[in-house]
Structures are given as C-alpha cells and as structure tokens.
Amino acid sequence: MKKSSKSGVLKIITSQPFILFLLIIIVAVVTNSINSKFLTWVTINSILGQAAGLGLVSAGATILVISGHFDISTGRMVGLAMCAMAIMLNNGMNPVMVSVIGVLICVICSIMNGIFTVAFKAPSFVVTLATQNIFYSIALLLTNGYMQTLYGNYRSIASHKFFGIIPLLYIILLVGFAITYYILKHTRTGRQVYAIGTNERAAYISGLNVKWNKIKFFAISGVLVGIASMVMLSRISAAQATTGYGMETEAIGAVVIGGSSINGGKGGVVGTFVGVILLSMISTAINMLHINAFYEYMIYGIIIIMALAITAIRNYSVEKAN
Template identity: 40%
Template sequence: MINPRFISLDNIKGVLSQVSTLGLVSAGMTVLIISGNFDISVGAIIGFAGTMMCLAIEKGASDLTAMLVALVVSVGCSMLNGALAVLFKAPSFIITLATTSIYTGLCLTITGGGNVTIFNRMEFFAGTYLFGVIPLLFFVSFLGYLAIGSLLKYTQFGRRVFAIGNNENAAYLAGIRVGWNKVKFFMVSGIMTGVAVIMLVSRLGASQASTGSGMELQAIGAVIIGGAPITGGKGNMLGTFCGVLLTGIIFNSLNLLKVSPYLQQISFGVLILLSIAISSMRLRVSK
C-alpha cells in the first residue's frame, strides 16, 4: 500500500529470482533438520564451490564441466560433514562449525582473498523467463521442492529421515543404518546446495569466499518459519516453500520501504524467534 512498486511485475520477478537460491538450499536443509541435524557450513560451501566453479571456467573448462565441479565440491564437502559427525559421534552443529572455517580458509588460500569473475558466461539461467514472467531460476528451485517433497513423502529414504529425527535409538533398534543414512542426508543437502551454487553464480557472474555468507542462517530460519521444529522429526516442503517466500517478501518489502539493513537483520531474527515460540507452544498443546 505504501509503495506501489511492490506489486509491479518487475518486482515480483525480482523476488522470485532472489528466493530461488535460498529455496534450493532450504530444501536440502529441510531434510537435515527433520532428521535432527544442522549444517551451518552451507554458506562457506557455497563460497568455496562457487569459486572453484569460476576458477574452472577461468582455466578454460566448458560450462558443463564447471557445473560438475560445483556439484562435486558441494556434495563432497557436505558428505564430509556427515561422515565426520558419524565418525566422531558429535553433534553436526559442532562439526559444521569447524568445517565452516576450513572451507572458507581453503577458498581464501586458493584465491588470495580476491574474487573470480566469469565474464558473461552462463547468463542463460539468470536471463531466461518462462512465458516472459517466471524466472527459470525459480522454476529450477520449484523442481527442487518437488523432488525433495517426493523423497520425503513417498520413499523409504523419506521414512528414514523422519524415523531418525523422531528417535535415533529406536531407528537403530529397528534395523536402520543410522550412520550411513546420516551421510546420505548430507549428500542430498549437498546436491541441492550445488545446484544453488550454479544458479547463484549465473546471477552474480563472480564468486568469492564470502559469496554465501549468511545463507545458512536464512535457510535454517526459512525451514523453522515453515513449521519444522528444531528438535527434528517433523516438517514438510510446503512449509519450507512458504517460509522461503515469506522471507523473500519481507526483505523485499523492507528494501522498498528503505529500512536500514541493520534493522532488517533484527527483524529477521525476531521473525525466527516468533516462529520458534509458536512451534514450542504447538508442541506443548499437543502433549
């Protein structure tokens, strides 16, 4: 109502493009949170994988090869997180807190702290709109929602995600290989993050160690806002989709209202706290 630009077609297209990367990362994060795990190294992985992708292009690799590099780096880092959590029998939160520094440090060491540009390569993804309205980036993100939603709802993999998230010991006694399945959960998250890296780099045209900074907190926040409790065992992709869309709309609205970026950070934190409070009250009522 205050700024008529909010409902303009260009602004709507911009919001859909902006939430595409967050949507893919959040889709993978949904699997982890339902299973009782966290990956706070996602932002560092995005920066690392994106930079390796750009370096591959800079060295003469084809676009397809560079995309495979991004996927391999992303999946490899995510699976390493899961494997270390299982090997050391430590909370994934602590493991990924450590690997965040490792991945960021590796990226900074390789690049010398600078950024790597790809000079108008891979603009197809960011510049294509279906029917002239829907960004291709958002369509790819939506396919990611459908893929993860189908995995969770219709497959044995999905049932194991919920079983381990509800009660890890009971899942073990039921014959589920908890450790191996945790690694697979991180692998799925890595695949979603890898696709998100490709989409993000196509928009930015460059990457550096800090490219994905803060993305992990936004993804976790979107999943929690979507109704998944931080204790695990519950959640769905429709909730995550709504959480991502709400997050994007709120940030876009605050930008249009020219609200200070510092206050925007505060508002996002307050939104997450409110979501956790509502989730806590729902759990108390259901008991």
C-alpha cells in the same frame, strides 16, 4: 468419520505453512498500499530470484534438521564451489562440466561432514563449525583473496526464460522443492529422515542402517547446495571466498520459521518454502517502505521468535485437545 474430515480442514488452517502464507499476504498488501510498486512483476521477479539460492540450501537444511542435524558449513560451501567454478569458467572450461564439478564439490564436502558426524559420534553442529573454516580457507587459497568476475559468461541459468516468460530459475527452485517434498513424503529415505530424527535407537532396532542413512542425508543436502551455487553464480556473475556466508543461518532460520522442529522428527518442506519466500520478501519490503536497512536483521530475528511462539502455541493447544 465425520470428525476426521472436520479435523482435516482444521489441520490445514492451523498448520504453520498456512499461517505463514497469511502473513505473506498481509505483508504484501500492507506494503503495496504504501508503495504501489511492490506487487509488480519486476519486484516479484526480484524476490523470487533472491529466493532461489537460499531456497535450495534451505530445502537441504530441512532434511537435515528433521533428521536431527545441522549443517552450518553450507554458506562457506557455496562460497568455495562458486569460486572454484568461476576460476574454471575463466580458464575456458565447458560450463556443463564446470556445473557438474561444482555440484560434486558440495556433495563431497557434505559427505565429509556426514562421515565425521557418524564416525566421531559428534554433534553435526560442531563438526560443521570446524569444516566451514576449512572450506573458507580453501576458497581463499584458490582465489588468493581476489574477486572472480565472469564478464557475462554462464548467464543462461539466471536469464533463460521458457516461452519468453517463465524464468528457468523458478523452475529450478520449484523442482528442487518438489523433489525434496517427494523424497520426504514418498520414499524410504524420507521415512528414514523422520524415524532417525524422532528416535535413532528405535530406528536402528527396526532395521534401519542409521549411520549410512545419516551420510545419505548430508549427501542429498550437498546436491541441493551445489545447485544453489550454480544458480547464484549465474545470477551474480562473480564470486569471492566470502560469498554465501550467512546463508547457512538464514536457511536454518527459514526451516524453523517453516515449523520444522529443531529437535528433529517433525516438519516438512512446504513450510520451509513459505519461510524462504517470507524472508526474501521482507528485505525487499523494507527497501520499498524506506525503512532504515539497519532494521532488517532485527526483523529477521523477530520473525524467527514469532515462528517459535506459533509452534509453541500450536503444540500447547494440541496437547490440551488430547
């Protein structure tokens, strides 16, 4: 038993989230020593504010990636939902009603992705490659290609603070991750995610309704993408058809950086959370260090490759230990 408690500590120290957490601290300390404005409330606020939308989409992407799927239409889905919501708000509809419809749009789009994936036995990557174009087109048709500005409407999600200090935005982000964590760890749905991601055939034979479950995973991701759209619309106060584009790859990037396996079956949402914070922090750090902004994407790329290397090294050492 001694052995297992020792390996428990070792497990945490060598886990992907912990290594990333160290990386975040290193980046923060180094940046702050060059530009002392980095570790201030204003900067941290801006980093976490940026992280909210991406974080919620990434939480959904985590469930899909672990179950062996991708949704690369989430970026366009965010754009579509935001445009539709902005138009409804500008027509004087009740904001609560608008929010519900916004989330519903994303859930319906996601369920569609799920149904196509299951019905055609197609890779979800290809299905969502197709549907993202459809979502983009609908958003263009809705807005006629124009930017929809809200003029101060629908600000409360982004600006409300509990007790005057804790922004609602953070609470939404944390609750989103907490619920995803709970689903993955404590529910049947979570076990289904891991089982189907590991061995679909064995899962089916063990009594799982694989098809229905896959659609369910897409639907959960849809709820999170919908909430992300609400948060982003409130923060930006404007929307156009191109809004959100690129988030899908950033989200999958965050999931991979967080240590979840692209082959499915392995990973968790804690890693994704740390990955999202790391990505959001890097762009601010680049800004504050006066590094040419053109380097930003290169650094993203390098971080993802580094994360893959860490995962590979960890897997290798685990294999060797056995």
